[in-house]
Amino acid sequence: MKPVPIIIVLLCIAVSLTAQPLQERADYTIGISKMVSHPALDAIEEGIIDSLEATGKSFRFDLQNCNGDISVAITIAQKFKADKHDLVIGIATPPAQALAQVIKERPVVFSAISDPLAAGLVADYEHSEETNVCGISDMNPMSLQLQTFFRVVRPRTLGMIYTSGEANAVAQMEAAKEICAENGVRFVSVAISNSSEVKMAAQSVVGRIDAMYVGIDNTVVSAIPSVSEVCAKAGIPLFNTDTTSSEGIDFLMSWGFNYYTVGVETAKVVLRVLSGETPQDVGTIFFEDPAQFELWFNLDVAKRLGITIPDDLLSAAAVLYEQGQKIVRSHSTGITST
Numbered sequence: 001m002k003p004v005p006i007i008i009v010l011l012c013i014a015v016s017l018t019a020q021p022l023q024e025r026a027d028y029t030i031g032i033s034k035m036v037s038h039p040a041l042d043a044i045e046e047g048i049i050d051s052l053e054a055t056g057k058s059f060r061f062d063l064q065n066c067n068g069d070i071s072v073a074i075t076i077a078q079k080f081k082a083d084k085h086d087l088v089i090g091i092a093t094p095p096a097q098a099l100a101q102v103i104k105e106r107p108v109v110f111s112a113i114s115d116p117l118a119a120g121l122v123a124d125y126e127h128s129e130e131t132n133v134c135g136i137s138d139m140n141p142m143s144l145q146l147q148t149f150f151r152v153v154r155p156r157t158l159g160m161i162y163t164s165g166e167a168n169a170v171a172q173m174e175a176a177k178e179i180c181a182e183n184g185v186r187f188v189s190v191a192i193s194n195s196s197e198v199k200m201a202a203q204s205v206v207g208r209i210d211a212m213y214v215g216i217d218n219t220v221v222s223a224i225p226s227v228s229e230v231c232a233k234a235g236i237p238l239f240n241t242d243t244t245s246s247e248g249i250d251f252l253m254s255w256g257f258n259y260y261t262v263g264v265e266t267a268k269v270v271l272r273v274l275s276g277e278t279p280q281d282v283g284t285i286f287f288e289d290p291a292q293f294e295l296w297f298n299l300d301v302a303k304r305l306g307i308t309i310p311d312d313l314l315s316a317a318a319v320l321y322e323q324g325q326k327i328v329r330s331h332s333t334g335i336t337s338t
Contacts, residue, residue: 002104022327028058028087029055029059029083029085029086030059030062030087030089031062031076031083031087031089032045032061032064032089032091033073033079033089034064034066034090034095035073035091035094035218036065036218037065037222038221039110039244039247040218040242040245041091042256043144044091044112044259044263044266045063045263046148046260047262047264048089048093048188048261048264048267048270049061051263051267052270053068054086059063059101062083064076066095068195068218070094070165074098074101075243076095077098077101077102077103077149080220081103081106082261084106087270087274087275088106089135090108091111091112092113092168092218093166093169096108096110096111097119098211100120100132100133103132107133107134107273108132108133108279109133109266110132110135111135112136113135113168114168114171114172115168115171116135118171121133122283125283125284129280130280131279131280133289134210134269134280134282134283134284135266135284136262136265137285137287138216138257138259138268139295140215140216141257142175142176142179146158146176146180146181146213146286147183148253149239150183150185151310151313152309152310152313153210153211153252153307154335155209157187157188157208157210158176158185158186158188158209158213159190159206159208159209159211159213159236160173160189160203161189161190161191161192161198161201161214162217162220163210163217163218163220164191165193165255166217166218169175169219169220170217173215176189176213184329188205188208188209190204190205193224193232195219195222195304196223197258198219198223198227199230200225201227202227202231202246202294203230206230206234209236210237211237211238211239212237213241214227214240214242216241216242221242223246224242224246224249227240228249229250230249232250235305237307238252238301239251239252239330240252241256242254242257243255243256243257243258243294243319244258244259244260245298247326250301251298252272252302252307253297254295255295255296256294257287260313262291265287268281269285272310293316294319295316295318296318296321297309297313297319298319298320299321300324301321
């Protein structure tokens with residue numbers, strides 16, 4: 001029998017290595033693209049990294065920031081594709097969309113996408129089509145949140161600033177408009193395209209409203225101090241759904257996720273995929289238990305505005321601010337709709 005040429009042996013070894021399933025690998029390279037640096041998205045990134053490193057497996061992270069620029073998100077996706085990372089993660093809608101559009105041969109995990117269907121990241125929520133995309137939704141119970149806010153402030157007109165170029169932001173604006181109509185509250189929205197326009201948008205609307213709502217909109221949240229400043233000056237109560245970015249601002253009510261936890265849950269999705277589950281089988285993970293959300297009130301702002309917060313809401317709050325101090329309670333909200 002003729003000896004097998006050494007070149008064929010080497011080729012076979014190379015093929016066996018490149019074809020090795022992800023779950024059998026000793027180490028992994030993970031690309032993470034986030035829309036912008038602000039407390040919520042930074043907390044997600046931190047939660048992902050901490051959770052993956054705690055497994056004892058070897059991970060190398062390529063951390064990229066789009067700085068609020070969609071064209072940069074596409075460039076980062078192209079870089080990740082060229083670098084052939086084992087798995088890539090998009091934190092917020094535009095980075096996730098860019099990764100899903102550019103990368104087809106590697107798993108794409110999205111994090112903090114309010115409506116993956118509206119964003120075009122999934123074809124449906126039934127997992128009926130083969131896909132390389134899966135992840136975590138941070139969709140909030142908007143109707144319950146806004147109805148609770150209306151109980152507290154009883155507004156005639158609610159204002160909202162939203163990013164016109166972000167599918168999830170537009171979907172939330174439309175949902176908020178519908179919820180307001182159902183509750184007899186007038187609704188005024190202002191569209192922006194980047195964070196530099198947020199303060200001007202707040203100034204343009206504040207004279208026409210008596211309450212302000214900020215949804216899960218990364219461009220607006222990245223400039224939340226300017227919204228807080230405008231509202232405080234005008235005596236307008238602010239409801240910011242991103243608790244992570246509510247530290248240090250003059251909000252009245254904040255009710256949303258601890259975004260470090262969103263990062264932890266995203267890491268669980270990553271590990272499921274690396275362990276052999278297909279993105280199609282993983283699908284979209286939703287937070288459906290109200291106890292997974294934190295309700296915050298700023299009693300100093302309430303006193304300044306002459307607003308009395310109902311006792312049942314105070315007792316359900318996970319965090320209170322009073323006399324400039326943050327008081328962390330031992331439980332999360334268990335509020336349900338009435």
